[in-house]
Amino acid sequence: MKIYLAGPDVFLPDATEIGRRKVDICARHGLTGLYPLDNAVDLSGDNVSLTIFKGNQAMMDAADAIIANLTPFRGPGADAGTVYELGYMAGRGKMLLAYSNDPAAYPDRVARFDQVTKSASGHLTDSDGLSVENFGWPDNLMMIHALDLHGCSLVTPKRAPADIWHDLSSFEACVGLAVDRAKSKSS
Amino acid sequence: MKIYLAGPDVFLPDATEIGRRKVDICARHGLTGLYPLDNAVDLSGDNVSLTIFKGNQAMMDAADAIIANLTPFRGPGADAGTVYELGYMAGRGKMLLAYSNDPAAYPDRVARFDQVTKSASGHLTDSDGLSVENFGWPDNLMMIHALDLHGCSLVTPKRAPADIWHDLSSFEACVGLAVDRAKSKSS
Numbered sequence: 612m613k614i615y616l617a618g619p620d621v622f623l624p625d626a627t628e629i630g631r632r633k634v635d636i637c638a639r640h641g642l643t644g645l646y647p648l649d650n651a652v653d654l655s656g657d658n659v660s661l662t663i664f665k666g667n668q669a670m671m672d673a674a675d676a677i678i679a680n681l682t683p684f685r686g687p688g689a690d691a692g693t694v695y696e697l698g699y700m701a702g703r704g705k706m707l708l709a710y711s712n713d714p715a716a717y718p719d720r721v722a723r724f725d726q727v728t729k730s731a732s733g734h735l736t737d738s739d740g741l742s743v744e745n746f747g748w749p750d751n752l753m754m755i756h757a758l759d760l761h762g763c764s765l766v767t768p769k770r771a772p773a774d775i776w777h778d779l780s781s782f783e784a785c786v787g788l789a790v791d792r793a794k795s796k797s798s
Numbered sequence: 799m800k801i802y803l804a805g806p807d808v809f810l811p812d813a814t815e816i817g818r819r820k821v822d823i824c825a826r827h828g829l830t831g832l833y834p835l836d837n838a839v840d841l842s843g844d845n846v847s848l849t850i851f852k853g854n855q856a857m858m859d860a861a862d863a864i865i866a867n868l869t870p871f872r873g874p875g876a877d878a879g880t881v882y883e884l885g886y887m888a889g890r891g892k893m894l895l896a897y898s899n900d901p902a903a904y905p906d907r908v909a910r911f912d913q914v915t916k917s918a919s920g921h922l923t924d925s926d927g928l929s930v931e932n933f934g935w936p937d938n939l940m941m942i943h944a945l946d947l948h949g950c951s952l953v954t955p956k957r958a959p960a961d962i963w964h965d966l967s968s969f970e971a972c973v974g975l976a977v978d979r980a981k982s983k984s985s
Contacts, residue, residue, distance in 0.1 A: 667940065742810075
């Protein structure tokens with residue numbers, strides 16, 4: 612079983628090392644991890660970003676499943692590139708798994724960056740007057756329910772780990788779920 | 799031709815009115831606009847968010863194309879729910895169109911919220927040391943090239959309009975592109 616390893620991990624200073632650790636965890640569970648090519652492309656070449664896109668899309672097409680790192684990135688929600696990939700894999704009918712190292716509910720995440728106001732009826736809005744989703748989920752409902760219906764529910768730790776970018780406990784929990792799901796499908 | 803109208807527009811105080819305006823613009827061009835159900839669901843019922851998800855997914859499955867509003871939402875990048883839907887439609891092989899009412903390049907957007915540092919080699923990082931994508935695009939390369947390859951390139955205005963949430967000029971440009979593309983496919 613091949614798993615595409617999506618996440619803003621590719622933007623970390625030690626992106627290649629994190630990728631190696633994730634691929635090793637997959638291998639220990641008998642799976643093949645496919646890590647995005649963002650850091651394996653010659654940055655001095657032409658059309659670098661297009662080369663990365665095509666390589667990542669080919670990897671997704673070759674994979675049976677995705678494990679997406681939906682830990683909040685530059686704001687209250689997940690990294691856009693990762694979310695695009697989660698949607699793409701859903702559209703292709705692949706198995707979806709994801710984790711977030713931040714278990715906080717979405718309104719609490721928004722409140723870190725902006726003032727959230729509650730109306731008499733309980734409706735939440737931000738300082739621009741835009742609604743703040745308040746269904747008890749950590750992030751946008753489209754991702755949460757896609758995971759519920761096309762794979763396994765979002766994995767979160769009870770508490771955010773000290774190092775949200777390097778703690779791979781919830782990632783490894785996703786790998787375990789993928790193995791269980793693959794076994795139950797084949798039996 | 800049916801077009802799914804994705805965007806954080808559903809979070810605006812006048813979400814229903816914006817949806818009506820978008821559907822009207824589609825109709826004037828001979829297209830059928832399908833606007834997400836987030837505001838048409840009984841909020842007092844059970845499983846509200848799951849009902850919204852299932853309704854939106856069924857609408858996407860019924861649509862031939864998507865026009866996604868990728869205007870930055872609560873941070874430097876597009877709304878996660880919208881990006882999920884763009885990815886889903888790409889995975890389903892549908893035609894992709896999108897606009898952003900903010901034409902700024904991604905590093906400039908990040909610099910509004912955080913300090914962006916440039917290394918001697920020109921590499922950009924944020925205050926956490928994470929890379930800032932710097933290919934000249936307004937948002938993550940996965941969305942930008944998905945649009946290039948599976949539809950039409952991201953539409954942006956020369957300058958951000960005064961009201962980024964209500965100006966529909968770039969939306970209407972996408973509708974025009976969808977009509978042209980549909981004609982060239984059928985001829």
